[in-house]
Amino acid sequence: MNDKKLRALLTAVQCGSFGKATAQLGYTQSAMTHMVNRLEAELGCTLLVRSSHGVRLSEEGEQLLPYMQAVIDAGDALRREAAARGKLHENTLRIGCFASIARARLPELLRKFRKIHPEIRVDVLVRGYELAAELEEENIQLALVDEACGKGFYWTPLTDAPLVAVVPPDFSWKEDTIPLERLLQEPFLSCPEQYIERMLPQDAARVEVTASDDAAILSMVAGGLGVSVLSAFSLAGYEGQVRVIPLAQPISRRLGAAVKSPPAANTAARYFLSFLKRQSALG
Numbered sequence: 001m002n003d004k005k006l007r008a009l010l011t012a013v014q015c016g017s018f019g020k021a022t023a024q025l026g027y028t029q030s031a032m033t034h035m036v037n038r039l040e041a042e043l044g045c046t047l048l049v050r051s052s053h054g055v056r057l058s059e060e061g062e063q064l065l066p067y068m069q070a071v072i073d074a075g076d077a078l079r080r081e082a083a084a085r086g087k088l089h090e091n092t093l094r095i096g097c098f099a100s101i102a103r104a105r106l107p108e109l110l111r112k113f114r115k116i117h118p119e120i121r122v123d124v125l126v127r128g129y130e131l132a133a134e135l136e137e138e139n140i141q142l143a144l145v146d147e148a149c150g151k152g153f154y155w156t157p158l159t160d161a162p163l164v165a166v167v168p169p170d171f172s173w174k175e176d177t178i179p180l181e182r183l184l185q186e187p188f189l190s191c192p193e194q195y196i197e198r199m200l201p202q203d204a205a206r207v208e209v210t211a212s213d214d215a216a217i218l219s220m221v222a223g224g225l226g227v228s229v230l231s232a233f234s235l236a237g238y239e240g241q242v243r244v245i246p247l248a249q250p251i252s253r254r255l256g257a258a259v260k261s262p263p264a265a266n267t268a269a270r271y272f273l274s275f276l277k278r279q280s281a282l283g
Helices: 003-015 018-025 029-043 059-090 099-104 106-116 131-136 195-199 215-222 268-278
Strands: 048-051 054-057 092-097 121-126 142-146 154-167 228-231 243-246 252-259
Touching: 003 018, 003 029, 003 048, 003 054, 003 059, 018 029, 054 059, 092 099, 092 131, 092 268, 099 106, 099 121, 106 121, 106 268, 131 142, 131 252, 142 268, 154 215, 154 268, 195 228, 215 228, 252 268
Parallel strands: 092 121, 092 142
Antiparallel strands: 048 054, 142 252, 154 228, 154 243, 154 252
């Protein structure tokens, strides 16, 4: 039932006439009369007593008054709750990122962003290359990923993360840098999603680790089970547990922010993307 009809009826009763109610509600008198007549027809009873002195509730109308007021109050509560939830949704930013970014850069970025926009709540999804599907399905609004994962989306480059050799602490190597070819002589830990995979010879021996988080590989390297090449961002929290050696031929991984479509002005995603650009990105 449309509560506009109920509001029109009760306003007429409060004002004592349709004429005064029309001035308050902005309807024409014929529109007011039509709405009340429709309401009485829907309920199957006479709600108003009309006379030359104005209008008042009939006996049936008096009996139904608490219920009519309850419908109006419920409509008001519904609108308030919907508005509050809509505002909460507008002020919630859902982002996704690689685990390396989540460990190395995201905490400080979110701390600074919260100071600027305390009204925006940020939810974080940490995944690997499946973030592309999450973004496509709009489960997240923005993804901090590399250029390959951001392909097909609106992608903004933000920084380059160098790749480094990660070896056990007691690994025997005295030079300042190490060739990739030398690392491949050791048990080489990697997973299909690793950026370095595309640069390895197809016949290169490797120990495959299926994980979207580099932490598993780092733990194995720390335990002396092999070596790897990872993003420098992945090392956060593992300082002192592994040895890091720059590659003889530098390799970097370009990282940035991907969105399905350019975010509209005055939205949480737009604010965050602008913030990332001002912060010299992820570096």
